[in-house]
Amino acid sequence: MERIIEEIREDLSRRIAVAADRLTDRTLAEDPAYAALLGRAELRERIHHALRQAVEGLLRSSRGLPVELADARAVGALRAEQGLPLTSLLRTYRRGGRLLWQSLTEAVTAHDRAALPRLLPGATALWDVLDQMTDAVAESYRRAEAAHGDRDREHRAALLDVLLDGGVGPSAAAAAGEVSAAEAAAARLGLPERGRFTVVVLAADASGAPVVPVVPAGTGAPAGGTGAASAPRVLWRIRADGEIGLVELGHHPLESVRELLAPLGVRAGVGPVVAAPADVARAHRLAALALRTSPESEGPRTALLDERLPAALVAAEAELAGRLRQVVLGPVLALPAQDRRTLLTTLGTWLACQGSTTDAAQRLYCHRNTVSNRLRRLEQLTGRSLSDPRQVVELALAHAAVLQRVEAEPATRPAVPDPRASRTPGGTARRSPRRRA
Incomplete structure (x- = not known):
């Protein structure tokens, strides 16, 4: 193979130059991605160089030497950074391989038609070289693309952190005649200067696995991962202590976040609606506060701050x-x-039933007189009357404080069970209500 190529080298070089011209014109005419990225001279030079590299690879292979793939890897990484689709890149390499084989056969035929049979064994070697080159291009492209995606995700996460944690305050920025860090971050994330935003904070998953389905870097998607245009846009930030979503509500009501999160089956806190990116940090803080008002014992639910x-x-x-x-x-x-x-x-159930002793008794699987007796004892112990609205407020807030303390101290959790549970305080399920003292 080496001897044949040496015999036709000069003619082959001319034919490769013509093939490079043909492939350049065809690529620019048929592939808009290439046409938008490279001018004719640069593209023609790269194609010509790749064809010559393939010939050199064929010669090295015939000598038992490895094919040089550094240039192919460099091209793959460069095109990935430039955003050229991998399919476009590989299509050009495949077309170049066919043109190179055509140039070889034509050059051998012009030199000595009788030598064509000697060229045939080289077909396998040539396609092996071309396979190595395209594999190197594709592997390098994918690595560069993955690294670029990682950088994009890290950059996006950093921009979200600026919004969620707060950057330079708007008043300070305005005084200095500068755009605030939050405004700059919002612009980079494609968020409007004014709008309707809120923040969602999800309770950390015990397994440590992300709750939110992964979405492409730099994009927002509904929590369910459907990408439906009818749902608010959500930019997710996964942290060690949980997951946070910046929600661009648009025209959607705040209550739509509850529907958005329902498929996830998790506890979540939702902050108030804010109008500017600079206020997102406040919405984040209040969303985390809303989550704290929703004990784990209540199960999956979405707690809107304004409702709690x-x-x-x-x-x-x-x-x-x-x-x-x-x-x-x-x-x-x-x-x-x-x-x-x-x-x-009993107190928690009575409050949840809006002060109805009958409804509380049904939930607790006991007679309403039993509930009344317990509530009277509670009034005696606390010195507060459940008929006085102001004192009911005190009892309700104190009860909330007890639940939140239990949530913060798991070891004491059995002391205050779920008030919605259909069991007696002693833990024995009842088939029918009974009177209890």
Whole structure:
């Protein structure tokens, strides 16, 4: 093979130059991606060089030497960075391989038709060289594309962090005549300067696995991963302590976030609607507060801050919440565990039933007189009347403080079971209500 190529080298070089011209014109005419990226002179030079590299690879292969693939790898990485589709790149290499074989056969035929049979064994060797070159191009392209995607994801995450954690305040930026860090980050993420935004905070998954389906870097998608145009856009940020979503609501109501998160089956807190990227950090802080108002015992649910403001007030002031527990419910908390659990569960259920003793009795699987007796005992212990709205507020807030403390201290969780559970405080399921003292 080496001898044949040496015999036709000069003619083969001319034919390869013509093949490079033909392939360049065809590529620019049929592939808009190439036409948008490269001028004719540059593309023609790269194609010509690749064809000559293939011939040199064929010669090295015939000598038992490895094919030089550094140039092919460099081209693959460069085209990935430039954004040329891999299919376009490989199509040009395949067409170049066919043109090169045509040039070889034509050059041998012109030199000595009788030598054609000697060329045939070289066909396998040539296609092996071409396969090595295209494999090197594709592998390098994919590696560069993956690295580029990683950089994009890291950059996107950093921009989201600026919004979620707060950058330079808008007033400080305005005083300096500059765009705030939040505004700049929002612009890079394709978010409008003014709009309707909120933040979602998901409870951390015990397994550590992300709850939100992965979406392409730099894009937003509905939480369910459907990408439906009718759903708000969400930009997700996965952190060690949980997942956070910046929601661009557009014309959607805040309540639509609840439907958005329903397929995930997780606990979530949702902050208020804000109008500017600079306010996203505040929405994030309040969304985390909303999540704290939703105990794990309540199961998967979406807690909107504006629907849980009293509990949020308790969660926001740990010191005052502790004082509230002690002052309002101190005598109840001092009871033995069984009595304490019974009274707190009854109070929580009565509050959840909007003060209906009958409904509370049905939920607790006991007679309504039993509920009334327990509530009277609670009033005696706390010195507060459930007929006084102001004192009911105190009891409700104190009860919320107890639940939040239990959530923060798993070891004490059995002391206050789920008030919705269809079991008696003692843990024995009942088939029918009975009177209890």
